[in-house]
Amino acid sequence: MPRTSRPVTARPGLVLATVSVCQLMVTLDASIVNIALPAMGHALGFADSALPWVVNAYALAFGGLLLLGGRIADLAGHRRAVLWGLVLFGLASVLGGFARTPAELIAARAGQGVAAAVLAPIGLTLIMVTFADGAARARALGIWSMVTAGGSALGVLLGGVLTDLLDWRWVFFVNAPIVLVGLALALRSVPAVRPPLTGRPDVLGAVLGTGAMTVLVYGLMATDRHPWGSARTLATLGAAVLLGLAFLLWEARFARAPIVRLGVLRARTAWMSSLLVTLLGAAMLAGFYFCSLFLQNVLDYGPLAAGAAFLPFCAGTAAGSMVAGRLTARFGGRATLTGALLLAALGMLWFGGLGPHSGYLTGFAGPSIVTSVGVGVCMVANTAMGTSGVDPREAGLVSGLLNAGRQCGGSIGLAVLSTVAVAATRRSATEGNADAARAALAAGYDRAFVATAAVLGVATLLALLLVPRRRSTGRAATASLADGDRDGAVPKVASPQ
Numbered sequence: 001m002p003r004t005s006r007p008v009t010a011r012p013g014l015v016l017a018t019v020s021v022c023q024l025m026v027t028l029d030a031s032i033v034n035i036a037l038p039a040m041g042h043a044l045g046f047a048d049s050a051l052p053w054v055v056n057a058y059a060l061a062f063g064g065l066l067l068l069g070g071r072i073a074d075l076a077g078h079r080r081a082v083l084w085g086l087v088l089f090g091l092a093s094v095l096g097g098f099a100r101t102p103a104e105l106i107a108a109r110a111g112q113g114v115a116a117a118v119l120a121p122i123g124l125t126l127i128m129v130t131f132a133d134g135a136a137r138a139r140a141l142g143i144w145s146m147v148t149a150g151g152s153a154l155g156v157l158l159g160g161v162l163t164d165l166l167d168w169r170w171v172f173f174v175n176a177p178i179v180l181v182g183l184a185l186a187l188r189s190v191p192a193v194r195p196p197l198t199g200r201p202d203v204l205g206a207v208l209g210t211g212a213m214t215v216l217v218y219g220l221m222a223t224d225r226h227p228w229g230s231a232r233t234l235a236t237l238g239a240a241v242l243l244g245l246a247f248l249l250w251e252a253r254f255a256r257a258p259i260v261r262l263g264v265l266r267a268r269t270a271w272m273s274s275l276l277v278t279l280l281g282a283a284m285l286a287g288f289y290f291c292s293l294f295l296q297n298v299l300d301y302g303p304l305a306a307g308a309a310f311l312p313f314c315a316g317t318a319a320g321s322m323v324a325g326r327l328t329a330r331f332g333g334r335a336t337l338t339g340a341l342l343l344a345a346l347g348m349l350w351f352g353g354l355g356p357h358s359g360y361l362t363g364f365a366g367p368s369i370v371t372s373v374g375v376g377v378c379m380v381a382n383t384a385m386g387t388s389g390v391d392p393r394e395a396g397l398v399s400g401l402l403n404a405g406r407q408c409g410g411s412i413g414l415a416v417l418s419t420v421a422v423a424a425t426r427r428s429a430t431e432g433n434a435d436a437a438r439a440a441l442a443a444g445y446d447r448a449f450v451a452t453a454a455v456l457g458v459a460t461l462l463a464l465l466l467v468p469r470r471r472s473t474g475r476a477a478t479a480s481l482a483d484g485d486r487d488g489a490v491p492k493v494a495s496p497q
Contacts, residue, residue, distance in 0.1 A: 011188070011189050012130050012131060012136070012140075014185055014188055014189030015126055015127075015130045015189045015190065016127070016130075016131075016140050017185050017189070018082065018126070018182060018185040018186050018189050018190060019122075019123035019126050019127060020123075020147045021178060021181055021182040021185060022082065022085070022086070022119045022120075022122070022123050022182055023119075023120070023123045023147050024147050024154075024178070025089060025119070025175060025178045025179070025182070026116045026119055026120050027147075027155065028154060028155040028158070028175075028178075029058065029093075029112055029116070029155065029175065030058065030059075030062075030155065031155030031156050031159070031288070032155035032156070032158055032159040032162075032171045032174075033054055033055065033058075033109075033159065033171055034055070034155075034156065034159060034288055034289060034292040035156060035159035035160045035163055035292055035296075035303050035306050035307045035310075036159050036162075036163045036168040036171045036303065037051060037054060037055075037289075037292060037293065038292075038293065038296045038297060039163050039167075039168040039303065040054060040105065040168050043168065044099065044100070044101060044102050044105060045102065046102050050102055052289065052414050052415065052418045053102075053106045053109075054105060054106060054109055055109075055285065055289055055414060056217055056411045056414055056415065057106045057107075057109035057110040057113060058109045058110070058112055058113040058116070059113065059285065059407045059408070059410050059411045059414075060110070060113065060210065060213055060214055060217065060407070060408065060411045061109075061110045061111075061112075061113025061114045061116075061117065061210070062113040062114075062116045062117050062120070062407050063117075063213070063403070063404045063405075063406070063407025063408040063410075063411070064117075064206065064209055064210030064213050064214075064404070064407075064408060065113070065114055065117035065206055065210060066117045066120065066121065066403055066404045066407070067206075067259040067260060067401070067404060068117065068201055068202065068203070068205075068206035068259050069081075069085075069117035069118040069119075069120065069121050069122075071201050071202065071257070071259060072118060072201050075201060077192065078122055078125065078126055078129075078190055078191075079186065079190040079191060079192045080192075081118055081119075081122045082119070082122055082126075082182075082186045082190055083183065083186055083187075084118065085115050085116075085118035085119040085122065086115075086119070086179050086182045086183050086186065087179070087183070088111065088114065088115035088118070089111075089112055089115035089116065089119065089175060089179060090175060090176060090179035090180075091111070092108050092109075092110075092111030092112045092114075092115060093108070093112060093172045093173070093175035093176065093179070094172070094173070094176060095107075095108040095111065096108030096109060096111075096112070096169075096172035097169040097170070097172035097173040098169070108172070120403075126190065127140050156307050156310040156311075156313075156314065157307045157308060157310070157311065158171075158174070158307070159171050159303070159307055160302075160303040160304040160305070160306055160307020160308065161303075161304055161307065162174060163303035163304075164302050164303040164304035165304070201257075201259075202251075202255050202256075202257055202258055202259045204250060204255070205247060205250055205251055205255050205258060205259050205260070206259060208243055208244075208246050208247035208250060209244075209247045209259075209260075211243050212240050212241075212243035212244040212246075212247055213240075213408050213411065213412075215236060215239050215240040215243060216237065216240035216244075216412065216415075217411045217412060217415045218236060218415075219233055219236030219237045219239075219240060220237075220412065220415035220416050220419065222236065248262070260401065268466075268468065269385050269386055269468060270386055270401075272385070272386075272462075272466055272467060273382050273385050273386025273402060274386065274401055274402060274405045275405075275462065276337070276341075276378075276382050276459055276462065276463060277379075277382055277386075277402045277405045277406050277409065278405040278406070278408070278409030278412075279409060279455055279456070279458060279459040279462075280341070280344075280375070280378060280379070280382070280406065280409070280456070280459060281405065281406035281407065281408070281409035281410040281413065282409040282410055282412055282413025282414075282416075282417075282455055283344070283348065283413060283452045283453075283455045283456050283459075284375055284410065285409075285410030285411070285413060285414050286410070286413045286414045286417040286418075286448065286452055287348060287351070287371070287449070287452050289414055289418075290417070290421065290445045290448050290449060290452075291310070291313075291351070291364075291368075292306060293441075293445065294354060294441075294442070294445045295309055295364070297438070297441050298354075298356055298438050298441050298442045298445065299356070299358070299364075309360065309364060309365075309368075310368070312365045312368045312369050312372070313368040313369070313371070313372040314372070315369075315372070316368065316369045316370075316371070316372030316373045316375075316376065317372040317373075317375055317376040318376065319373060319376060320340070320372065320373040320374065320375060320376020320377040320378075320379075320380075321376040321377070321379065321380050322376075323377065324336070324340075324376065324377045324378075324379075324380035324381050325380065327377060327381070328380075328381045332469065333381060333385045333467055333468065334463065334464070334467040334468065334469055336377060336381045337378060337381050337382060337385065337463040337467055338460055338463045338464045338467070339374075339377075340373075340374045340375075340377035340378035340381060341374065341378055341456055341459045341460040341463055342374070342456075342457075342460045343370060343371075343373060343374030343377075344370075344371050344374030344375050344378065344456050345374075345453050345456035345457045345459075345460055346370060346374075346453075347367045347368070347369075347370030347371030347372075347374060348367070348371055348449055348450075348452045348453040348456055349449070349450065349453040350366065350367035350370060350371075351367045351371070351446075351449040351452075351453075352446045352447075352449035352450040352453060353446070354442065354445070354446060354449070355439075355442050355446075356438045356439055356442050382402070385467065385468075386401075386402055413452075413455065416451075417448045417451055417452060418448070420444075420447055420448050420451050421444040421445055421447060421448040422444060423444075424443050424444040424446075424447035424448070425440050425441055425443060425444030426444075427443075
């Protein structure tokens with residue numbers, strides 16, 4: 001008789017290793033390209049206005065399809081979702097590494113974002129259905145959280161190392177061995193159990209929502225070439241508004257299984273938290289982008305040195321995340337959020353004073369630490385607030401909304417602030433030597449940093465005026481959210497079968 005393959009049974013240790021590998025790759029690729037951007041732009045002939053799409057293509061696809069990705073995982077089965085997501089991520093990465101034109105590279109980044117939208121929610125789902133509630137799950141969430149934080153830090157450093165020692169294409173090729181390891185682990189650890197189908201994926205809702213965001217970002221980024229009052233700009237922004245209204249109407253009235261149940265936003269804490277994380281995402285994605293360019297284009301750092309320069313930022317974010325729970329428990333959500341956002345705004349304003357002759361310790365490391373601590377505290381405290389005012393059964397949906405808001409807000413912020421930087425650089429440009437060119441670039445980046453600080457200032461004011469006064473609902477909830485609110489927060493947790 002022919003041998004039949006034995007069914008795979010869940011092995012908690014291997015499951016945790018599988019989701020950790022997936023989460024590492026997702027968070028790694030959110031930051032690894034930043035240091036390689038100047039090299040990519042030079043090699044493929046990117047226009048300054050088009051270069052942000054290398055970041056935005058990933059963030060838009062990831063954020064726009066995140067909720068749909070969680071739904072697909074529940075309908076298709078966890079094993080299939082992991083395998084499909086890994087294969088797609090690997091293929092998109094290889095295509096990105098071999099890209100010969102800006103369009104090919106941007107398409108590859110979008111493919112990575114689609115795959116990330118499947119892999120990110122399934123990771124936390126597998127932890128919830130594999131580990132029993134209690135100490136075992138807490139340990140698993142702690143490890144998963146550390147991998148998430150470590151992936152962002154490793155991405156910045158690894159991007160510099162690969163670009164400097166090999167070539168920018170290796171920031172894509174490095175995913176190939178990670179994918180192979182993930183596939184091997186998934187085949188051995190994730191059971192081929194398919195949950196019962198409860199409906200169809202809300203594909204139209206995902207297309208409308210992602211389409212609205214993409215058209216909006218495109219219209220905003222094109223304002224450096226087409227004035228705000230031009231027919232093309234108005235038509236593009238109008239189309240984005242229409243797509244957005246169609247998305248809301250579809251989700252509210254016609255979708256049988258909507259990816260976003262709009263009623264959850266009736267809770268004040270839910271919509272307020274979503275608004276704050278959108279503003280924070282807009283500020284921070286743009287901040288990372290402009291810091292990377294400033295280090296290399298103005299201060300003449302090599303990719304390796306630029307990657308290492310971000311380590312204080314990564315450390316500050318981790319430190320802020322660790323103390324956020326205690327601060328919220330002692331001072332309450334409003335005071336903690338207001339203080340953290342103000343700290344981040346002041347740090348970004350400090351960045352706005354950088355110049356061609358700025359030193360590293362006082363010119364870059366100082367504002368990096370101030371900004372990152374504020375960001376770390378805010379992300380955890382804001383998620384605790386967002387989920388505290390809704391039914392516990394919908395906490396996963398709110399977490400998914402927060403992650404989607406952070407990604408999409410980042411895309412909008414980067415689009416707007418890129419046009420601000422380009423316009424300021426053009427106004428400051430004069431005929432002269434390389435020093436004059438660097439001074440013009442610095443002027444553009446500084447203007448973008450100040451505008452980013454203004455965005456954080458608006459968020460600070462909103463938190464002061466609108467966030468409820470009451471204290472955190474509990475240290476355990478805050479700690480749990482501190483673990484869960486990363487790029488892999490899960491929109492929906494399926495029950496084990």
